Amino acid sequence: MNPLIQGLATIILGVGGCIGYFYASNLLLDKVLYPAKGPNIASNIRRANIIRPWLFIFPALLVLTVYLAYPVVGSAYRSLFNRSGDEFIALGNYVALLESPEFRRSFLNNALWAIFVPVMSVTAGLIAAQLSDTLKWGNIAKSLIFMPMAISFVGASLIWKFVYAVDSDIGLINAVLAGLFGAGPIDVIQIPFWNNFFLMFILVWIQTGFAMVILSAALRGIPEETIEAAILDGANPFQIFFRIKMPQIFSTIVVVWTTITVASLKIFDIVYAMTGGNFGTEILPSYMMSFMFRDDGRATSVALVIMIIVLPVMISNIRQAQKELR
Amino acid sequence: MENIAGKKPALSWAKNVAMATMVLIWVIPTLGLLVSSFRDRDQISATGWWQAMLPVELTARARTGTEATPEGGLYRVEGVIFDDEEAQSYFSGTPGDISAFGIRGAEPTAYPAGTTADLGDGETLTVNADGSYVWITPEEPGNRGQRVYFAAESPPKLTLDNYRTVLSGDNMGRAFLNTLTVAIPATIIPILVAAFAAYSLAWMEFPIRGLLIAGIVGLLVVPIQLALVPVLNLHNEIGVGQSFVGIWLAHTGFGMPLAVYLLRNYMAGLPRDIIECARVDGATDFQIFTKIILPLSLPALASFAIFQFLWTWNDLLVAKVFLPSADEAKVMTVKIADDLLGSRGGDWGILAAAAFVSIAVPLGVFFSLQRFLVRGLLAGSVK
Numbered sequence: 011m012n013p014l015i016q017g018l019a020t021i022i023l024g025v026g027g028c029i030g031y032f033y034a035s036n037l038l039l040d041k042v043l044y045p046a047k048g049p050n051i052a053s054n055i056r057r058a059n060i061i062r063p064w065l066f067i068f069p070a071l072l073v074l075t076v077y078l079a080y081p082v083v084g085s086a087y088r089s090l091f092n093r094s095g096d097e098f099i100a101l102g103n104y105v106a107l108l109e110s111p112e113f114r115r116s117f118l119n120n121a122l123w124a125i126f127v128p129v130m131s132v133t134a135g136l137i138a139a140q141l142s143d144t145l146k147w148g149n150i151a152k153s154l155i156f157m158p159m160a161i162s163f164v165g166a167s168l169i170w171k172f173v174y175a176v177d178s179d180i181g182l183i184n185a186v187l188a189g190l191f192g193a194g195p196i197d198v199i200q201i202p203f204w205n206n207f208f209l210m211f212i213l214v215w216i217q218t219g220f221a222m223v224i225l226s227a228a229l230r231g232i233p234e235e236t237i238e239a240a241i242l243d244g245a246n247p248f249q250i251f252f253r254i255k256m257p258q259i260f261s262t263i264v265v266v267w268t269t270i271t272v273a274s275l276k277i278f279d280i281v282y283a284m285t286g287g288n289f290g291t292e293i294l295p296s297y298m299m300s301f302m303f304r305d306d307g308r309a310t311s312v313a314l315v316i317m318i319i320v321l322p323v324m325i326s327n328i329r330q331a332q333k334e335l336r
Numbered sequence: 337m338e339n340i341a342g343k344k345p346a347l348s349w350a351k352n353v354a355m356a357t358m359v360l361i362w363v364i365p366t367l368g369l370l371v372s373s374f375r376d377r378d379q380i381s382a383t384g385w386w387q388a389m390l391p392v393e394l395t396a397r398a399r400t401g402t403e404a405t406p407e408g409g410l411y412r413v414e415g416v417i418f419d420d421e422e423a424q425s426y427f428s429g430t431p432g433d434i435s436a437f438g439i440r441g442a443e444p445t446a447y448p449a450g451t452t453a454d455l456g457d458g459e460t461l462t463v464n465a466d467g468s469y470v471w472i473t474p475e476e477p478g479n480r481g482q483r484v485y486f487a488a489e490s491p492p493k494l495t496l497d498n499y500r501t502v503l504s505g506d507n508m509g510r511a512f513l514n515t516l517t518v519a520i521p522a523t524i525i526p527i528l529v530a531a532f533a534a535y536s537l538a539w540m541e542f543p544i545r546g547l548l549i550a551g552i553v554g555l556l557v558v559p560i561q562l563a564l565v566p567v568l569n570l571h572n573e574i575g576v577g578q579s580f581v582g583i584w585l586a587h588t589g590f591g592m593p594l595a596v597y598l599l600r601n602y603m604a605g606l607p608r609d610i611i612e613c614a615r616v617d618g619a620t621d622f623q624i625f626t627k628i629i630l631p632l633s634l635p636a637l638a639s640f641a642i643f644q645f646l647w648t649w650n651d652l653l654v655a656k657v658f659l660p661s662a663d664e665a666k667v668m669t670v671k672i673a674d675d676l677l678g679s680r681g682g683d684w685g686i687l688a689a690a691a692f693v694s695i696a697v698p699l700g701v702f703f704s705l706q707r708f709l710v711r712g713l714l715a716g717s718v719k
Contacts, residue, residue: 014513014516014517016517016580016581017516017517017520017521017580020521020525020580020581020584021520021521021524021525024521024524024525024584025524025525025528028525028528028529028532029528032528032532032622033622036620036621036622040620059621060542062536062540062621063536063540063541063542063545064536064542066532066533066535066536066540066621066625067532067533067536067537067548069529069532069533070529070530070532070533070592070596071533071548073526073529073585073588073589073592074552074555074589074592074593074596076567076570076589077563077567077585077586077588077589077590077592078555078558078563078589078590078592078593079551079555080566081558081562081563081564081565081566081567082558082562084565084566084569085562085563085565085566088565088566088569134358137354137358138355138358141351141354141355141358142355144348144351145351145352145355148355151355151358151359153703153706154359154362154363155358155359155362156702156706156710157362157363157366157699157702157703158362158366159646159702159709160646160695160698160699160701160702161366161650161695161698161699162649162650162651162652162669162694162695162698163650163652164650164652164669164672164673164691164694165650165669165672165691165694165695167673168369168672168677168687168688168690168691169365169366169368169369169691170365171677171687172365172368172369172372172385172684172688173365173368175684177381178384179380179381179382179383179384180372180380180381180384180385180684182364182365182368182384182386185384185386215362215365218362220713223710223713223714224713224714227714247347272557275559276559276560276561278561278652278653279652279653279669279673282652282673283652283672283673283677295559295561295653298561299653299656302564302565302657306565306569309564309565310562310565310566312561313559313561313562313564313565314562316559316561316562317558317559317562320557320558320559323557324554324557324558325554327553327554327556327557328550328551328553328554330553331549331550331553332546332550335546335549335550
């Protein structure tokens with residue numbers, strides 16, 4: 011069947027199925043199981059209202075369980091078995107990981123990503139937010155800096171591949187080097203160690219807009235009286251920014267920071283498209299993909315390492331959510 | 337904020353300059369890609385895209401004519417080199433002056449225009465700046481003229497050829513349809529499922545509600561990498577395998593935490609009075625949801641839909657794992673990353689056009705629906 015027609019059919023089936031399920035299950039509950047009439051009307055209504063939330067939440071819960079909750083357990087279990095999955099090797103995969111220099115390489119690179127990308131994105135985003143809020147053309151500027159958000163990581167990699175190209179008639183960096191300094195072409199993607207930063211910058215380019223939008227909203231939410239009071243007390247602009255504004259948006263900065271950190275631990279596309287993991291640029295997600303379809307045991311153990319790194323963020327998010335609920 | 341005292345106007349030019357610099361750094365790479373995608377292949381390798389509006393000096397190949405007039409034991413061939421079809425294929429519009437010419441591909445600019453090249457055995461060739469040439473040869477030319485290489489300025493040439501090549505030749509048109517086929521159901525299906533769940537988490541009382549909300553917040557940051565192997569195995573076991581159905585289900589699952597979280601936050605913020613009035617008037621939960629909550633939540637639904645669309649359209653990882661690796665099932669990101677970057681690695685015009693085909697739709701969505709995107713980000717900045 012043509013995938014496009016299949017897609018249309020799926021939309022109709024999916025949406026229709028959803029509506030049908032919710033409607034029919036409610037009808038069943040109200041008219042057949044516990045009808046709101048007869049001698050037991052009070053207890054019927056009560057029982058129906060106990061069950062109804064579960065009818066509403068059941069499909070979402072099912073999907074979440076199958077696609078996210080079960081895999082956490084499933085991956086952990088699978089990572090204890092060998093390549094073909096028939097032999098239990100306990101922590102064998104993890105031991106192999108620790109002994110592999112490539113794993114250490116990608117772990118360290120990933121740590122670098124998790125530090126550099128949020129630092130740069132939040133700093134650039136804060137500067138952009140602060141600048142654009144006071145300029146007349148600030149909204150246009152914001153829109154343009156925000157734009158890379160819509161571009162795929164593959165697309166962004168390609169865009170920067172042009173900028174980084176060795177040929178000085180294609181790569182801007184080498185054109186500037188040749189034009190201004192007369193320096194020979196360099197392939198920034200192959201400079202040991204520093205090439206990582208050129209890859210990270212692509213993610214910074216994408217994430218800065220995100221940081222800017224959120225921080226800009228936070229900056230606007232600061233009560234003006236606090237700033238006016240500081241000005242009356244003779245604070246200079248830097249003092250206002252670092253002593254008055256920063257502390258008030260600190261919790262937002264933390265949220266943005268952790269979000270970008272988690273993203274930089276999960277992004278596999280940029281390294282995959284730019285270097286394919288060569289030249290010492292491997293990170294954990296791309297390292298994991300090199301085992302995908304070949305050695306499920308090893309792949310799941312790398313995935314679990316990523317999960318363990320993300321775990322503290324997860325726990326703090328859950329705590330935060332519970333605090334807000336109370 | 338502009339009316340606040342203590343702002344130094346002297347700083348405002350510095351702010352403008354700083355902002356402009358940043359915007360330029362952010363925009364120029366994309367602009368370069370856009371310009372490159374419209375440039376001719378020869379022009380791309382001759383000058384940078386920032387010179388796209390300037391003429392380019394190109395080296396072209398041609399053959400002279402063969403209509404010779406005998407002249408004292410020698411044969412004389414005259415003509416204009418630009419009349420040759422092969423020469424014309426290099427240039428769009430009127431070519432500029434010829435600066436140099438040559439007779440061997442290794443040295444295409446060995447002789448300046450207007451000079452006479454001695455080809456040995458009394459054979460000579462003169463090519464003038466305006467393209468007229470004189471070829472004198474001791475033997476009568478057969479049906480093949482003399483090979484001539486020359487360098488001339490070509491006016492800027494902007495074409496749609498790259499797009500034509502990409503869409504027709506490289507299966508990119510198919511990949512575009514595949515991306516659309518993946519993205520649209522994967523955007524629409526989770527919305528309703530999530531909306532019902534969000535309503536029950538926001539407005540219905542039941543025992544472990546708080547626990548479920550916390551669990552969903554926790555699932556927000558679970559790396560997708562973790563789900564790949566177990567879910568793919570599961571799909572294989574239940575017969576879904578690597579297919580479009582599989583990727584729709586996978587995207588629905590991976591997008592669900594954000595959807596429920598965003599929608600619940602929004603619905604919980606709706607005024608309690610409306611819902612309680614409706615309850616007093618005898619509306620059932622199902623009616624409250626469809627007649628009150630759903631219409632009021634449209635902005636949040638739109639935000640999530642945009643997120644999910646951008647995410648599914650731009651995704652590489654899920655498509656690589658859950659779609660078959662056959663060429664006819666590839667989406668654009670996979671096509672670019674796996675095929676074009678490898679086989680067309682040096683063909684910058686094609687790469688640029690392919691990239692632009694793939695980012696045009698998200699950019700359109702972005703610029704037309706930016707308002708909803710920002711609102712959604714502010715509501716659920718955790719993922």
